[in-house]
Amino acid sequence: MKKDIILAGVGGQGILSIAATIGTAAIDLDLQLKQAEVHGMSQRGGDVQSHLRLSSNPIASDLIPQGKADLIISIEPMESLRYLPMLSKDGWIIANTQPFINIPNYPDLEQIIEKIKSIPNHIAINADEIAKEIGSERSANMVILGASAPFLDIEIGSLEKAIQTIFGSKGEDVVALNLKAFRAGLNFSLSNK
Amino acid sequence: MQKLLLLGDEAIAQGAIDAGISGIYAYPGTPSTEITEFVQKSKEAKEKGIRSNWSANEKTAMESALGMSYAGKRAMVCMKHVGLNVAADSFINSAITGANGGLIIVSADDPSMHSSQNEQDSRFYGDFAFMPILEPSNQQEAYDMVRYGFDLSEKMRIPVLYRITTRLAHSRAGVIRTQNREQNQLKLPDNLKQFILLPAIARKQYKELLAKQADLKAEASNSGFNTYINGADKKLGIITCGIAYNYLMENFQGMEIPHPILKIGQYPIPAEMVEKLYDTCDELLILEDGYPLVEQSIKGLLNKGKKIKGRLDGTIPRDGELNPNIVAVGLGKDDTKGENIPDFVAGRPPSLCKGCGHNDAFLAVNEALLKYSKGRVFSDIGCYTLSALRPLESINSCVDMGASITMAMGAAEAGLIPAVAAIGDSTFTHSGMTGLLDAVNNNSPITVLILDNSTTGMTGGQKSSALGKIEAICIALGVEEDHIRVLKPLPKQHEENVKAIAEELEYKGVSVIIPRRECIQTLNKRMRQKHNVKNLEV
Incomplete structure (x- = not known):
């Protein structure tokens, strides 16, 4: 098993929670893992990304080679496209369609969505809308994780267990909301794959 | 374990x-x-x-x-x-x-x-x-x-x-x-003059x-942290330093690397190991995540021996971080880079947080400086350096910790009056205090903004050594009390703040203005913790 994943978004959107959840499941399954994160200045409303590498064999580089990523998982539509040079030819892109606009020159959203949909393997999902519908506005990141789940080669049960581990300290309600968000994203992907 | x-x-x-x-x-x-x-x-x-x-x-x-x-x-x-x-x-x-x-x-x-x-x-x-x-x-x-x-x-x-x-x-x-x-137990050196x-x-x-x-x-x-790995293909020998080894390995996934390798993790440079590699191979490739220290040492001034490839001859870019693709190209392999970033994707530079007090402080500074020519604000290292970017574009320098006050002083002495320094609370106690003493001793016509968000913000909100001490430090260094002004950087205080800054810009000595409002990030964190504690108590 080998999965090289780019997680993308804007500082503060919660990509590290996605990384932590996948990472927890991977460690539980005794997989090797490396995860490079962005800390410091860029976190302040700038673009952020994380390289998450899982494998049943030892992993050499902390960075995924360009053109070799199996997945781009992005909480923001434009940010998903920033990492296209990383994506392998048969890789998947799972992107939120809800933009985060904090710059004056944000491009035309339709152009962005069109581009995402031109990638042969894509899931375009409005995670914010789905999170809102299920009454958990702050769980858009878990909706995105759910939408990515069918492509991770990790059993759904392992990921759900990881969500319980990660959010357990915040109480059962928080766990339940995040699980609900995760499943909503998962269902979307299964019916739109 | x-x-x-x-x-x-x-x-x-x-x-x-x-x-x-x-x-x-x-x-x-x-x-x-x-x-x-x-x-x-x-x-x-x-x-x-x-x-x-x-x-x-x-x-x-x-x-x-x-x-x-x-x-x-x-x-x-x-x-x-x-x-x-x-x-x-x-x-x-x-x-x-x-x-x-x-x-x-x-x-x-x-x-x-x-x-x-x-x-x-x-x-x-x-x-x-x-x-x-x-x-x-x-x-x-x-x-x-x-x-x-x-x-x-x-x-x-x-x-x-x-x-x-x-x-x-x-x-x-x-x-x-x-x-x-x-x-260890407490034990002074054997030689007390050491x-x-x-x-x-x-x-x-x-x-x-x-x-x-x-x-x-x-x-x-x-020690075992420098290792020589044999390889059959002696046309090329490779030296890696630190993390560069991983990028090399990445390019030979699951295969043995055909070339002899010297993996360096400890210095002084192990000269005998380098010599062995040099004598064994036709040419060398040096991979270092940083400056070409090892490459330069082996090449020497005259570079008369075998071909040494790396950052100095352009095999690897002269600046910037290494990655697997740079190393691949350096090895003569194909770059696996995927599709280009679409042209319409815009840059998203970091910015001050929504509701940040620095934003209000610089809006007031910008307005107070409107009547003067541009280029008067010497800044320092911290979140507030982001005021260099649009839309604020408030500052004109960022060099090193503490340089704001002393650069403003030098510029004022060259005739740029008024000159303004902008420095954070933590940076002020890091390296700003001695500069402020210089300015006071020279009665320099500068206005120093000590932007007090009561934390070390840029690195994630660590405790600031300046907490609760700024006015006392300024007074002790000799800043006149009348010219130490504390402001609340909030939109509703804007007019008042502009007026205070404008007044101090007119003063022909050292003024200190302290826009003080807690960092929005640490405030949120504190509120969340308080909320959690409350929940536990319930």
């Missing part, structure tokens, strides 16, 4: 706790901050009584750690690469005093300048100081090398420079711990330092 998932920084911290340190000293700086934070949050460290409070700056941190070493205990001091410039005086001299208790100086370099104003390579400092250097290639080595580093320091009676780069600092992987070790660098003693100590170099070289060849 259980495998922990740790950042490179955290692996160093855990390594230090397990190796029996008694104290860690640091000023926050990306990408080194998480080392000290990990110790501060560690229950084990608390139980063991390891001291870990933040220092005012890297120099005070370095000196405190040296004092702990003098007293016979193990100490670690951590900083970002430019912090080593601040600590350089004590750092260089600590090689001459030597260590008593084990002493490791961690310097985290930032090639590609992700969060820094330059990409200087700390290994040159180690070389300059005649100090041994350790440079791990992965998180497990990062953990293991700390223990070895303290042993080396105590055996050779010398501080050890421990160099990492951003990528290792901020990347997680599994780490297996070794046995815990007790702290740390007195009076010329007569310093000359003797310096000769001893030079004499140690042969042993340090032997250590570097025998």
